[in-house]
Amino acid sequence: MSERNPWFVYWRDWRFWAALWVLGSAILLGVPAWDARSWLAGSPQASFRQTHLGTWPVETVWWFFAPLVLWLQSRLTLLDRRWPWALALHVLAAVLIAGLFIGLDAVRLLIANHLPWSFLPTIIHDLRTAGRWSYLPLLIYSLVMAALYAVSFYREWRAGQQLTGELRLANARLETRLVRASLDALKMQLHPHFLFNTLNSITSLIRNHRTQEAEDVVAGLGELLRRALDHRQEAMATLESELEFLRRYFDIERIRFQDRLQIEYDVQPDCVLALVPCLLLQPLAENAMKHGISRDPEARLLRISARCERSQLVLTVYNDGPPLPRDELIEGPGIGVQNTRARLHMLYGDEARFELRDQPPRGVLARVTLPFNTTPVP
Numbered sequence: 001m002s003e004r005n006p007w008f009v010y011w012r013d014w015r016f017w018a019a020l021w022v023l024g025s026a027i028l029l030g031v032p033a034w035d036a037r038s039w040l041a042g043s044p045q046a047s048f049r050q051t052h053l054g055t056w057p058v059e060t061v062w063w064f065f066a067p068l069v070l071w072l073q074s075r076l077t078l079l080d081r082r083w084p085w086a087l088a089l090h091v092l093a094a095v096l097i098a099g100l101f102i103g104l105d106a107v108r109l110l111i112a113n114h115l116p117w118s119f120l121p122t123i124i125h126d127l128r129t130a131g132r133w134s135y136l137p138l139l140i141y142s143l144v145m146a147a148l149y150a151v152s153f154y155r156e157w158r159a160g161q162q163l164t165g166e167l168r169l170a171n172a173r174l175e176t177r178l179v180r181a182s183l184d185a186l187k188m189q190l191h192p193h194f195l196f197n198t199l200n201s202i203t204s205l206i207r208n209h210r211t212q213e214a215e216d217v218v219a220g221l222g223e224l225l226r227r228a229l230d231h232r233q234e235a236m237a238t239l240e241s242e243l244e245f246l247r248r249y250f251d252i253e254r255i256r257f258q259d260r261l262q263i264e265y266d267v268q269p270d271c272v273l274a275l276v277p278c279l280l281l282q283p284l285a286e287n288a289m290k291h292g293i294s295r296d297p298e299a300r301l302l303r304i305s306a307r308c309e310r311s312q313l314v315l316t317v318y319n320d321g322p323p324l325p326r327d328e329l330i331e332g333p334g335i336g337v338q339n340t341r342a343r344l345h346m347l348y349g350d351e352a353r354f355e356l357r358d359q360p361p362r363g364v365l366a367r368v369t370l371p372f373n374t375t376p377v378p
Contacts, residue, residue, distance in 0.1 A: 021067060028060055049112050058104050062140070065097065069141070073148045090145060098138040102127065105134075195225070201256045213255045220252045235347070239306060239313075240272040242281050246304065249282055253289060261293065266305040273374050274306075274313050277343050284317040284366045287337060292321025292364055301363075313372040320363040324356070337366075344370065 032052035039046035039053075072093060076086035106123040115123070127133055198221050205214040224245070243265070250263050285302065293299045299321035306315050337356060344352040352370040359365040 021063075024063055028063055032056055053108075058101055058108075061101070061104065062137075068093075069144060070148070073145060073152070090141075094138045094141040097141055098135055101137045102133050105132070195221075198252060201252070205256070217252050217255050220248060220255075224248045224252065235278060236275045237278040238272065239267070239274045239276050239315075242276055242279075243267065243272070243304070245279070246281055246285055249285065250302075257293065260297075260300050261302065262300045264301065264303040266303060266307075268307045271306040271308055271313060271372075274308075275373050275375075276313070276315070276370070277347055280340065280343070280368065281315065281317065283337070283340055284368075288317055288319035288321070288364065288366070291324070292319030294321075296321045308372055311372050312369055315368040315370075317366040318359060318363055322364075323358045324364055340368070344368070 033040070036046075036048070036051035036053045039048055039051055072090065076089055102124065103120075106120055106127060109123050109127075110117065110120055198217065202214050202217050202221075205211075205217065250261070254261050254263075281304065285304070288302055293302060299319060301318075301320040303318040304316075305318070306313065308314075337354075341354050344354055348370055352368070354369075355365075355367040357365060357367075
């Protein structure tokens with residue numbers, strides 16, 4: 001704005017206003033002094049009544065009071081504990097200014113009537129008796145101060161609003177960074193958990209001389225870790241990519257469980273583009289494998305479901321294994337379930353829910369409910 005309008009720079013510079021005040025003062029003093037030069041020189045033909053000094057309105061003196069008024073308003077704040085003193089000083093200044101205007105009227109009458117200065121108190125008294133004491137300067141001072149304080153309070157309020165907005169924006173950005181950092185930390189806890197389990201599976205296959213299956217697991221693990229690291233910095237992913245990640249994971253688990261593992265998908269087509277937290281389903285599936293399929297030789301079914309209910313996305317991971325272990329009911333779930341709840345709370349607050357419960361007559365169901373959204377949140 002300042003580049004397009006150079007006057008804007010001068011308007012914000014106090015030196016511009018000081019120069020303007022000096023110029024105006026020179027005009028207000030120079031014009032009547034030049035007009036009254038004969039009277040000031042003592043010419044007998046010159047009359048004070050006929051000069052600008054005798055005819056100019058006394059209100060022009062306000063121009064010389066302007067710096068004092070502005071200075072007082074800037075120095076005497078009404079927002080601190082000393083506001084009674086500030087108010088008293090303003091009252092005193094208003095009275096003094098009103099008295100000065102009365103004195104100027106008396107001085108002009110004194111000079112116009114060629115009276116000695118000793119008559120000044122008498123003239124002031126006569127003006128009071130005649131009702132010519134003007135209290136208008138006192139009212140003007142009060143109104144000007146009220147207007148200046150109103151403008152000052154408004155500017156402080158606007159500055160406070162702007163600062164509050166900036167602080168809120170900075171706080172929101174900081175919270176976003178903290179949430180992303182926490183999500184990255186939680187995901188880094190999940191990666192080693194899955195990695196160690198897979199390495200244990202590879203070790204078991206090697207000990208049982210199932211080298212070809214061990215090589216297939218290593219190859220699948222490499223592909224899985226590559227996909228996981230590619231999405232390491234992303235907080236959200238589509239459900240379609242999450243399901244593809246799960247398929248890679250189940251390819252590894254099938255080698256360990258062979259024909260025993262049965263995977264079913266029940267996913268509504270309109271849900272695949274929904275955004276979900278990255279690596280949300282994998283720890284739930286791993287938890288189902290660990291506490292369900294692995295513990296019961298008769299357990300074999302693991303079902304992944306996704307459906308839309310109004311404005312919510314409902315994801316479930318079901319296994320037909322034994323009920324929840326008693327230690328989880330008493331001491332709480334493992335790291336995978338705890339991290340899932342923590343991530344959902346960070347991303348959605350109270351808008352997301354997580355449930356882990358037995359599913360009579362057989363099996364355990366993990367259910368995640370979160371807002372249905374296909375647009376990335378900035």
